[in-house]
Amino acid sequence: MSPRRVTMADVARRAGVSPTTASLVLSGRGRELRISQAVEQRVLAAADELEYRRNIVSVGLRTGTTRTIGFVSDTVATSRLAGDMIKGALEAARERGVMLFIGETEGEVDLERGLLQAMHDRQVDGIIFASMFTRTLKVPPALTSGPAVLLNAVPKPAAELPSVVPDETEAGRAAARILLDAGHRDGIHTIGAGPRVRDVPPGALAGVERLDGIREVLAQAKVELAGGRVCPDWLPEYGYEATRHLLEHERPRALICLNDRIALGAYQALDDYALKVPTDVSVVSFDDHPIATWIRPKLTTVALPHYELGRKAVDVLFGVIERHRDGAAAGRESHRVSMPVRIRESVATPGA
Amino acid sequence: MSPRRVTMADVARRAGVSPTTASLVLSGRGRELRISQAVEQRVLAAADELEYRRNIVSVGLRTGTTRTIGFVSDTVATSRLAGDMIKGALEAARERGVMLFIGETEGEVDLERGLLQAMHDRQVDGIIFASMFTRTLKVPPALTSGPAVLLNAVPKPAAELPSVVPDETEAGRAAARILLDAGHRDGIHTIGAGPRVRDVPPGALAGVERLDGIREVLAQAKVELAGGRVCPDWLPEYGYEATRHLLEHERPRALICLNDRIALGAYQALDDYALKVPTDVSVVSFDDHPIATWIRPKLTTVALPHYELGRKAVDVLFGVIERHRDGAAAGRESHRVSMPVRIRESVATPGA
DNA sequence: GCCGGTTGCTAAATCGGATTAGCATCGTTA
DNA sequence: TAACGATGCTAATCCGATTTAGCAACCGGC
DSSP states (O other): OOOOOOOHHHHHHHHTSOHHHHHHHHTTOTTTTTOOHHHHHHHHHHHHHHTOOOOHHHHHHHHSOOSEEEEEESSTTTSHHHHHHHHHHHHHHHHTTOEEEEEEOTTOHHHHHHHHHHHHHTTOSEEEEEEEEEEEEOOOGGGGGSOEEEEEEEEOTTOOOOEEEEOHHHHHHHHHHHHHHTTOOSOEEEEESOSSTTOSOTTOHHHHHHHHHHHHHHHHTTOOOOEEEEOSSOSHHHHHHHHHHHHHHOOOSEEEESSHHHHHHHHHHHHHTTOOTTTTOEEEEEEOOTHHHHSSSOOEEEEOOHHHHHHHHHHHHHHHHHHHHTTOOOOOOEEEEOOOEEOOSSOOOOOO | OOOOOOOHHHHHHHHTSOHHHHHHHHTTOTTTTTOOHHHHHHHHHHHHHHTOOOOHHHHHHHHSOOSEEEEEESSTTTOHHHHHHHHHHHHHHHHTTOEEEEEEOTTOHHHHHHHHHHHHHTTOSEEEEEEEEEEEEOOOGGGGGSOEEEEEEEEOTTOOOOEEEEOHHHHHHHHHHHHHHTTOOSOEEEEESOSSTTOSOTTOHHHHHHHHHHHHHHHHTTOOOOEEEEOSSOSHHHHHHHHHHHHHHOOOSEEEESSHHHHHHHHHHHHHTTOOTTTTOEEEEEEOOGGGGTSSSOOEEEEOOHHHHHHHHHHHHHHHHHHHHTTOOOOOOEEEEOOOEEOOSSOOOOOO
């Protein structure tokens, strides 16, 4: 069957030294502990010839560090968007020689606790606790027993945990500026939330902050939102209905859709009324979902930087891990990742 | 800081027994090794009070099994489709009390080798090696040193490895039957591949098999494909172009798009020619990408069972692991997972 | 020639469990 | 009553590394 793995003892034997010496050399502490060049070379050569690889399980037992982190989310794996979040985390982890456990809680407390325990049972060095959409969440107790970071979520007041979140407010500002820069002043409607700050689907922190940013920039330019429609969920069908309702009453000049799937619905409704994007109506949106480039005309949108969020979470987590090693506690800093604008074809200067 | 974890020694001390006894009881072998009821209860109670949890790293070192499996793919996280594959694997793993490592190779051999090594260094019990789209692949040597399963891919002849793949041929048959059942006989075109079996984008096993199934069923009904167009890649823009080219020359009655993104492009092209789906042209497709329910009319498609594929891969892997424990080698059986039909609104009986 | 300080390496303990071999104690049986 | 098997538990070893303490050998100085 599969031949036994090469152990450090094998390497030591081959190099004619003690396991201690082999360990010293292979862990790079040979210099420091006065192992001669000659012996060091012999050990290295032996390790090389035998294709020795450290057994991380063993190291984990002895030192307590497994070069492994956990990535727990409510349902990240499912959503294409969040896939990039994992991808970013994965690459940042790889660069540090760390492996990633993943798990989904489906929002169930029992699963959540079980997962966190299972990860701690495997001595993970830290945990990234991610949410699929930006929101405020209650930090599970099992998360506080080791280094951890919140991703795409901020902790309820009680908890002391760093977090990494997209800069949604700035994204809102950017979306509004796109329309202002194109010359829009009137007939600007929001679809998905608004027009008032409290008109958002429940739990959607992103909605609140995007709207905040939008209103801030418009206010500065002395422009007022012509209206807005809340959607119970940010899906194409609701975007479609909201936009149809709007079109029954007025003729907007620009739509700020709260995400791309809503924008898809809006496109369909505009098409029903034979209104052309962007000549008749400009559309800006958020997320940069893949469909943004598939629909025609291609959608101008402010991208959720999922990949960057994932990377950043790993970076921040390693900061926490280091401080933890030194006996320091983690703060509750919130790291904001900026959301890049993707200018495409759905915005134009309003006609006369 | 974080209080030291409770160890078995703590439990033993509290119960007033030796660590050996505690281990016996806690690993469920107390009965078998004649530990009295009374002592068993004491140990169990002590473990309960102290909230003892086994340190899996330690168990892993001693027994060589870590209750952990690896999920390696070329680029799963990126594709929304594959997210469900991970989700299925994740749930099946959870049901068995096993954790999942994930990693992406980006198709690079170096990364791939590094990842597989990193997983073996952590003593994974087995590895699922997944591909984003169904294809034939060369099995990396590092994969053969322990239990492994190919997911959404079949091994090149040389390798002995079980695989789990969607039943693409049957899916092709199903797609053809949908059209036949609706009464279509003439003007059936394929978009993305075909009309001949060898007309497929390179490496796309799915294309070959889908086409195979389509042609088989049509042939049985004595119906011939009116034509087909290959697309260099299965993306909306190519589907759009291929369909436009087709429409320049003929007026098809039904389109079999080789996947949903191509179908999206086809919808757009049909729209350009003011052809209505399904009254003028019926459309069937493959994959059941989320967009299939977003476009209007909703797309009838044969779904890639990603979730089931993920689950199945874990099941098969555990079979291999068990056989491996018993000293048996794994075969190269190919497990086919059936692709369910999603009847929606894009197929109708052809008008006169 | 003895002492103190380097230099270069190794023995042994440790991490947290699993496992094997074995040691008392008790009840039977011849 | 001595031998024997069953019963109930524990000592000791092992998994594969890291780490602490310590041991020889050699060097120079007085």
